[in-house]
Amino acid sequence: MHLKGLRRFFVEEILKSDKxxxxxxxxxxxxxxxxxxxxxxxxxxxxxxxxxFLASIESASxxxxxxxxxTPLPSPTPSPIRIILCQSxxxxxxxxxxxxxxxxxxxxxxxxxxxERTVVRLPANSVAHKQRHWLQIAQSSAKQADRATPAEIGxxxxxxxLIADWKGQDALKAILWEAEExxxxxxxxxxxxxxxxxxxxxxxxxxxxxxxxxxxxxxxFMPVSLxxxxxxxxxxxxxxxxxxxxxxxxxxx
Numbered sequence: 060m061h062l063k064g065l066r067r068f069f070v071e072e073i074l075k076s077d078k079x080x081x082x083x084x085x086x087x088x089x090x091x092x093x094x095x096x097x098x099x100x101x102x103x104x105x106x107x108x109x110x111x112f113l114a115s116i117e118s119a120s121x122x123x124x125x126x127x128x129x130t131p132l133p134s135p136t137p138s139p140i141r142i143i144l145c146q147s148x149x150x151x152x153x154x155x156x157x158x159x160x161x162x163x164x165x166x167x168x169x170x171x172x173x174x175e176r177t178v179v180r181l182p183a184n185s186v187a188h189k190q191r192h193w194l195q196i197a198q199s200s201a202k203q204a205d206r207a208t209p210a211e212i213g214x215x216x217x218x219x220x221l222i223a224d225w226k227g228q229d230a231l232k233a234i235l236w237e238a239e240e241x242x243x244x245x246x247x248x249x250x251x252x253x254x255x256x257x258x259x260x261x262x263x264x265x266x267x268x269x270x271x272x273x274x275x276x277x278x279x280f281m282p283v284s285l286x287x288x289x290x291x292x293x294x295x296x297x298x299x300x301x302x303x304x305x306x307x308x309x310x311x312x
Contacts, residue, residue, distance in 0.1 A: 062103065062113070062132070065101055065102055065103050065113075066090075066094065066096070066102045066103070067102070067103045067104075067105060067202040067205070068082055068086045068089075068102060068103070068104050068105070068202070069086060069104070069105055069107055069198055069201075069209075070082055070083075070086070070104050070105070070106055071106065071107075072106050073104065073106040073111075073112060075110070075128075075131065077128065078127060079117065079126070080104060080112075080114065080125070080126050080128055081123050081125055081126075082104065082123070082124040082125075082126060083122065083123050083124075085195075087119075087120070087121060087122060087123055087124045090116075090119060090124050091119050091120060091124065092121055096116060096119065096124075097116060098116050098117065098118060098119065099115060099116060100115065101113060101114065101115045101116075101129075102114055102115075102116070103132065104126060104128075105201075105202075107198070107201075107208055107209055108208060109134040109207045110131075110134075111131070111132045111134060111207075112128045112129065112130065112132060113129045113130040113131075114127060114128050115127050134207040135205055135206065135207050136309070138165050138304065138308040139255070139307065139308060139309065140254065140255065140256070140257055140303065140304065140307040140308040141167050141255060141257070142165065142166045142168075142256075142257050142259070142300055142303055142308070143166075143167060143168045143170065143230075143256070143257065143258040143259070144161055144166050144168070144169050144259055144261065144296060144299070144300060145170045145172060145221055145258065145259065146170070146171055146172070146260075146261050146296055147171075147172060147173065147174055147177045147262045147263040147292065148171050148172070148173055148177050148179040148180075148181065148215060148263075149179060149263075149292055149293060150178075150179060153291070153292070153293045154171075154193070154293070155192075155193075155196055156293055157169075157292075157296050157297065158197055158200070158210070158212065159196050159200050160200075160297045161210070161296060161297055161300045162197045162200035162201060162204070162209065162210045163200045163203055163204040164297070164300045164310070165204070165206065165300070165308060165310070166210050166300050167210060167211065168211040168212070168213060169193070169197070169210055169211075169212050169213065170213040170221060171213065171214075171215045171216070172215065172217060172220075173215065173216075173218065174218035174262060174263060174267060174268075175218070175267075175268050176262070176263045176266060176268070177263045178263060178264070178265075181215055186214060190212055190214055190215075193212040194209070194212050197209040197210040197211075218271060218274075219274070221260075222274050222277075222280075225258055225278055225279070225280075226277070228258075229256070230254070230257065230258045231247075231254035231256065231257045232257075232258045232259075232260075232278070232279050232280040233257070233258070233259050233260070233280060233281050233283045234259070234260040234267070234272065234275045234281070234282050234283070235259070235260065235261050235262065235282075235283060235284070235285065235295055236262075236266070236272055236282040236283070236284065237266050237284070237289075238266075238272075238282075239282045239284040240284065242281060242282060242283050242284065243284050243285075243286065244283040244284065244285055244299070244302060245306075247281060247283055248302065248303065249306070252307065254307060257303050257307065258280075259296075259299050259300075259303065260275060260280060261292055261296040261299060262292065263292060264291065264292055285298060285299070285302075
């Protein structure tokens with residue numbers, strides 16, 4: 060059977076010993092209300108941990124879609140490079156776009172942070188809601204790009220906290236800086252073909268303070284430039300992930 064045309068849906072957990080699995084929440088509503096799928100139709104279910112099955116709908120309602128597990132399916136081969144994107148908080152629409160597109164490109168984690176020139180500040184009572192919203196976007200992108208697992212979205216952090224978390228950790232680390240004139244991302248990637256983890260920091264529209272760049276350098280981050288173009292923060296982040304995936308990952312295969 061041709062699997063590429065089948066719709067993919069996430070469930071919290073797939074127990075291989077069970078014959079039936081329930082799809083609930085927004086996924087169930089999407090199946091019944093939007094796609095109008097019904098009994099007997101086939102789909103692929105995934106649990107976000109790499110387990111996936113070919114399944115067929117046994118019963119369907121907006122509250123719950125029960126599917127019969129038919130055949131276990133292999134997970135897609137993961138990229139040889141693990142990509143962590145550390146992103147300064149952006150306005151809602153731009154942040155949503157960034158998470159959607161970098162997730163499609165195969166980023167493993169997006170870690171939001173606030174630096175001195177970050178404009179967006181999340182109220183404490185909205186952080187959990189925002190993180191759930193971003194996780195839903197990452198999950199949807201994982202289905203679109205046929206990823207084994209969706210990207211993880213970390214809770215917002217301070218720039219100082221972010222740097223402290225990565226200090227001493229073994230990874231290829233870079234921070235995009237508009238004032239960098241000698242070190243380019245392309246050169247750094249070409250010299251680092253054996254890297255297994257890449258951590259990239261992208262700042263706000265106003266850029267970083269010199270003190271912040273010095274702090275990042277002290278934790279092993281290399282300031283790099285993408286070239287002469289002046290890019291919006293979300294465009295720079297998408298470009299960064301694409302270039303890393305092309306040079307060190309599976310985008311160029």
